[in-house]
Amino acid sequence: MTPPAADSAAGIEAHLVVDRGSFLLDIELTAHPGEVLALLGPNGAGKTTALRALAGLTPLTGGRLALDGEVLEEPATGRRVATEDRPVGVVFQDYLLFPHLSALDNVAFGLRTRGLRRAEARAEAAHWLKRVGLADHAAARPRALSGGQAQRVALARALAPKPRLLLLDEPMAALDARTRLDIRSQLRRHLAAFDAVAVLVTHDPLDAMVLADRLTVVEGGRVVQQGTPSEIARRPRSDYIARLVGLNLYRGTADGHDVRIEGADTALATADEHSGPVFAAFPPSAVTLHRGRPDTSARNLWPVTVRGMELHGDQIRLDLAGPLPITADLTPAAVADLGLSEGSEVWAAVKAAQTHAYPA
Amino acid sequence: MRRRARRRGGVPVVLLVPALLGLAFLVLPLIGLIVKAPWTSMSSELDGGTVWPALRLSLETATSATIVSLVLGVPLAWLLARTDFPGRGFVRTLVTLPLVMPPVVGGVALLLVFGRNGLVGEWLDSAFGITLPFTTPGVVVAEAFVAMPFLVLSVEGALRGSDTRYEEAAATLGASRFTAFRRVTLPLVAPGVAAGAVLAWARALGEFGATITFAGDFPGTTQTMPLAVYLALENDPGAAIALSVVLLFVSILVLAGLRGRWMGGAV
Numbered sequence: 001m002t003p004p005a006a007d008s009a010a011g012i013e014a015h016l017v018v019d020r021g022s023f024l025l026d027i028e029l030t031a032h033p034g035e036v037l038a039l040l041g042p043n044g045a046g047k048t049t050a051l052r053a054l055a056g057l058t059p060l061t062g063g064r065l066a067l068d069g070e071v072l073e074e075p076a077t078g079r080r081v082a083t084e085d086r087p088v089g090v091v092f093q094d095y096l097l098f099p100h101l102s103a104l105d106n107v108a109f110g111l112r113t114r115g116l117r118r119a120e121a122r123a124e125a126a127h128w129l130k131r132v133g134l135a136d137h138a139a140a141r142p143r144a145l146s147g148g149q150a151q152r153v154a155l156a157r158a159l160a161p162k163p164r165l166l167l168l169d170e171p172m173a174a175l176d177a178r179t180r181l182d183i184r185s186q187l188r189r190h191l192a193a194f195d196a197v198a199v200l201v202t203h204d205p206l207d208a209m210v211l212a213d214r215l216t217v218v219e220g221g222r223v224v225q226q227g228t229p230s231e232i233a234r235r236p237r238s239d240y241i242a243r244l245v246g247l248n249l250y251r252g253t254a255d256g257h258d259v260r261i262e263g264a265d266t267a268l269a270t271a272d273e274h275s276g277p278v279f280a281a282f283p284p285s286a287v288t289l290h291r292g293r294p295d296t297s298a299r300n301l302w303p304v305t306v307r308g309m310e311l312h313g314d315q316i317r318l319d320l321a322g323p324l325p326i327t328a329d330l331t332p333a334a335v336a337d338l339g340l341s342e343g344s345e346v347w348a349a350v351k352a353a354q355t356h357a358y359p360a
Numbered sequence: 361m362r363r364r365a366r367r368r369g370g371v372p373v374v375l376l377v378p379a380l381l382g383l384a385f386l387v388l389p390l391i392g393l394i395v396k397a398p399w400t401s402m403s404s405e406l407d408g409g410t411v412w413p414a415l416r417l418s419l420e421t422a423t424s425a426t427i428v429s430l431v432l433g434v435p436l437a438w439l440l441a442r443t444d445f446p447g448r449g450f451v452r453t454l455v456t457l458p459l460v461m462p463p464v465v466g467g468v469a470l471l472l473v474f475g476r477n478g479l480v481g482e483w484l485d486s487a488f489g490i491t492l493p494f495t496t497p498g499v500v501v502a503e504a505f506v507a508m509p510f511l512v513l514s515v516e517g518a519l520r521g522s523d524t525r526y527e528e529a530a531a532t533l534g535a536s537r538f539t540a541f542r543r544v545t546l547p548l549v550a551p552g553v554a555a556g557a558v559l560a561w562a563r564a565l566g567e568f569g570a571t572i573t574f575a576g577d578f579p580g581t582t583q584t585m586p587l588a589v590y591l592a593l594e595n596d597p598g599a600a601i602a603l604s605v606v607l608l609f610v611s612i613l614v615l616a617g618l619r620g621r622w623m624g625g626a627v
Contacts, residue, residue: 055532056531057528057531057532082531083528083531083532084531084532084533084534084535084536085534086532088532089532089533090529090532092525092529096523096525096526096528096529098526098529098530098544098547098548099548100547100548109530109533109535109543110533110534113530113533113534113535113536113539114534157533158532161533161534
């Protein structure tokens with residue numbers, strides 16, 4: 001075994017490779033202490049595999065994982081620190097609170113295994129339960145806790161041993177919408193107070209945007225985009241993110257202001273000037289619909305068919321088929337005025353000023 | 361406790377008749393035993409001086425055999441359920457072999473291994489001066505041999521049914537595999553362990569073939585209740601029936617007591 005390389009960097013530096021034959025995860029991640037990194041992606045993208053690899057629950061088949069300069073795992077050199085010896089804390093998707101232990105003993109568990117005596121561990125655990133607002137529930141068994149309470153116990157249990165890497169697997173997924181709002185703001189507070197690296201896995205863009213400082217979008221085992229939440233929301237580079245943030249996104253080739261859309265027999269006029277492969281995007285609110293061909297200067301004008309309609313907040317979201325698949329948001333009044341229903345044939349216009357192109 | 365939703369409608373006769381016959385077949389012998397028991401002369405039948413030592417020996421050896429089975433069988437069940445090694449399926453078959461093997465054959469095999477000239481017995485004798493055959497510890501060995509597979513299978517089943525992710529959660533909290541086993545896995549499969557222990561205890565209490573072959577039939581040291589029953593049957597059938605009734609009630613008492621407190625319907 002070789003001694004761990006002396007990386008000067010604090011935080012995680014990871015190149016995670018997990019080859020399972022039918023599925024290959026190959027992503028690079030870096031995060032600094034105090035930073036919250038979200039892994040965002042659809043189901044089956046490999047997010048949970050990445051999280052398990054960070055925790056040491058799924059062995060790497062290649063790459064390297066270093067935390068605060070210490071190499072935790074590197075298959076090429078045969079180095080591998082077992083899960084129980086890694087300074088990690090994990091909040092599992094369904095929490096996995098030990099059903100036979102009280103909330104207090106669940107939180108004390110990680111302190112006991114790290115050598116604290118029972119009384120000390122319990123005192124420290126009580127302090128953590130108080131921090132998550134559950135001092136009154138110390139004696140409760142997990143079965144008697146609500147989803148939100150169980151989530152907070154799980155968070156306290158993960159944080160109590162003072163991990164250098166906190167991993168959260170879909171921490172909101174098991175909660176109902178109302179609790180989620182509450183818990184999200186609490187979690188944000190706890191993560192802000194946490195001074196080491198936190199990695200959050202989620203398929204919910206709102207969780208990612210609210211909780212994370214930086215996003216890594218994973219699809220099919222690969223990183224498709226990294227950046228701050230606002231960068232990614234404004235300039236998505238995959239259909240998955242575009243749908244999540246509610247943008248119409250196309251890939252094409254730019255020639256000045258015009259973008260020839262890949263796989264469609266049409267061009268899109270945009271506000272930006274580029275040449276070569278680009279993404280072009282516009283929000284659903286930039287689309288206007290007309291019964292007949294409008295007398296307009298808009299160059300982005302296509303005949304379309306309404307394929308689907310659904311309520312989206314106080315707007316109606318329309319799914320339009322035509323030379324380009326388009327999502328449009330209209331007010332209910334506009335939909336009524338136009339007399340739209342599924343199958344209606346109308347004209348869709350998009351102002352070039354609201355259409356943006358950026359290099360692919 | 362969960363209750364299965366029952367389907368409405370009658371029970372088909374083709375199922376009902378054999379079911380009732382089966383029930384009668386299982387219950388009738390017990391009823392016969394109770395009906396035929398010499399209730400009036402019970403105390404004198406049991407006064408022969410062999411009953412209470414035999415009963416006491418039976419309870420002590422069955423309990424000891426259950427403890428041996430727990431100490432060795434639970435780790436064995438863990439090994440079978442949680443690790444992967446070449447020939448695991450074969451090992452599992454070996455473990456269950458005493459279940460299907462005639463107990464007398466087990467007794468002969470034990471003699472060959474732990475007998476004075478046996479593979480292990482000779483060494484035990486020369487190194488520690490320990491001889492097992494025809495001693496009370498020998499009874500425990502014979503009973504544990506036939507009873508342990510029940511415990512191993514029961515615990516292995518419970519381990520396979522339990523969520524291994526709790527063990528992963530324990531590992532992320534710094535627990536070694538043994539700590540995770542002790543503080544998480546074992547409490548979670550406790551009902552399965554209890555069920556297995558009861559099965560093993562009941563099997564040990566009734567053990568006859570391996571015991572008489574390996575440990576013989578010495579009143580006070582190796583004559584357990586089943587042996588006493590069998591011997592009494594030859595010269596004093598009344599006493600045999602009385603002994604059987606006592607054994608039956610002891611079993612029922614222990615099962616009922618454990619079932620209520622421990623197993624919550626796990627068996």
